[in-house]
Amino acid sequence: MLARIRIRVPDRPGALGRVASAIGTATGDIAGVDVLQSEAGQALDDVVVRVRSAAHLQRVLDELLRVPGVAVDGVHSPEPPASGHADLQLVAQVLAGPARALQTLVDGAPSALGVDWAALVADPGDGSVGGVVSASTAAPPGLAVAGAYRLRPLTLDQPDGVHEAALVPLQGCPLGLLVGRAGGLAVHTSELWRLEHLAAVLGPSLAVASPA
Numbered sequence: 001m002l003a004r005i006r007i008r009v010p011d012r013p014g015a016l017g018r019v020a021s022a023i024g025t026a027t028g029d030i031a032g033v034d035v036l037q038s039e040a041g042q043a044l045d046d047v048v049v050r051v052r053s054a055a056h057l058q059r060v061l062d063e064l065l066r067v068p069g070v071a072v073d074g075v076h077s078p079e080p081p082a083s084g085h086a087d088l089q090l091v092a093q094v095l096a097g098p099a100r101a102l103q104t105l106v107d108g109a110p111s112a113l114g115v116d117w118a119a120l121v122a123d124p125g126d127g128s129v130g131g132v133v134s135a136s137t138a139a140p141p142g143l144a145v146a147g148a149y150r151l152r153p154l155t156l157d158q159p160d161g162v163h164e165a166a167l168v169p170l171q172g173c174p175l176g177l178l179v180g181r182a183g184g185l186a187v188h189t190s191e192l193w194r195l196e197h198l199a200a201v202l203g204p205s206l207a208v209a210s211p212a
Contacts, residue, residue, distance in 0.1 A: 002031060003057050003077040004046050004114060006185050010069040011043040019070060022063040023049055028056070036190045044073070044188075074185045076114065086112040087194060091201055101206055102134045105177070110136055113194070115179040116163075119143055123174050133175060145178060151196050153187045156180060168195040171203035 009015045016033070023030055029050040036044045051057045057077065064070055090112040094104050102120055109118035119135035121143070132143050140158040145167060154165040165180030166187040177199060179187075 001051060001053075001057075001077060002048055003051055003060075003075055004048050004185065005061070005064070005075050006036075006044065006046050006073040007064060008071040008073060009043050009045060009067075011038050011041050015043070015069070016045070018067050019045075019047065019064065022067050022070075023047070023060055026056070026060040026063040028060040034190075036188050046185075046188075076181055076185045087198060091198065094202055095205055098205070102175075105202065105206070106134050106136045106139075109177070109179055110138065113179055113191070113198075116181045117179070119178045120170075120175045121145055121167075121178055123169060123176050139180075140182075143178065145176070151192055151199075153192065154178075154180075155186075166192055166195060168192070168199045169203075170199045170206055173203045173207035175206065 007019065009019060020030060030047060031050050032048040034046040034048075036046060038044070049057075049060055051060060057075070061072060061075070064072055090105070090108045093108055094101050097104055106118040106120055110116055117136045117139040119139045120133045122131050122133055132139075135143065140156075140160050140163065142159065143156075145154070145156075151168045152166065154167055156163040156165050161182060163180040163182055164186045165178060167176050167178050169176050177195065179195070181187075
């Protein structure tokens with residue numbers, strides 16, 4: 001399985017090399033690294049690691065914590081992005097099938113964007129609660145988001161637990177894309193940036209497919 005491990009490391013030469021060595025010591029296989037930010041002498045990175053089980057993942061985490069200056073912020077498993085171009089592949093799939101565009105987006109968003117679930121919600125635009133138009137199978141029941149839609153991170157208290165989420169308006173379309181993780185990692189500003197650009201590309205096409 002794949003696990004996304006969010007770590008803080010000293011922003012200096014060799015730091016990522018020591019992280020890679022620690023993961024290798026635990027026989028983990030690095031599938032990708034996403035640098036989220038670098039400031040004040042410290043970097044925040046998401047390292048995607050292929051592991052065999054939850055116990056194997058714990059061994060990887062234990063080795064990482066032995067590296068001086070490294071801190072683990074959180075772990076998300078099992079659906080981090082499959083590849084660096086997964087979001088572009090999702091755009092192509094949505095545009096290729098206008099009749100199923102809405103469902104294609106919510107079904108494909110979790111693996112493409114590294115979240116657990118996705119939903120499209122109607123934008124009331126007046127501070128009331130928008131209804132769910134379409135959702136992926138893992139979306140929690142009873143989703144509701146109040147207020148006019150804008151690009152923002154959210155923490156949703158659902159009956160099945162706390163979800164870290166983000167909401168982005170689809171430009172030119174009366175819908176918002178809501179994506180979330182069941183606990184684990186908060187949505188980082190770099191992920192919001194990706195969502196914003198995805199919404200800008202897909203919004204005009206989805207406006208045709210959205211309910212009146």
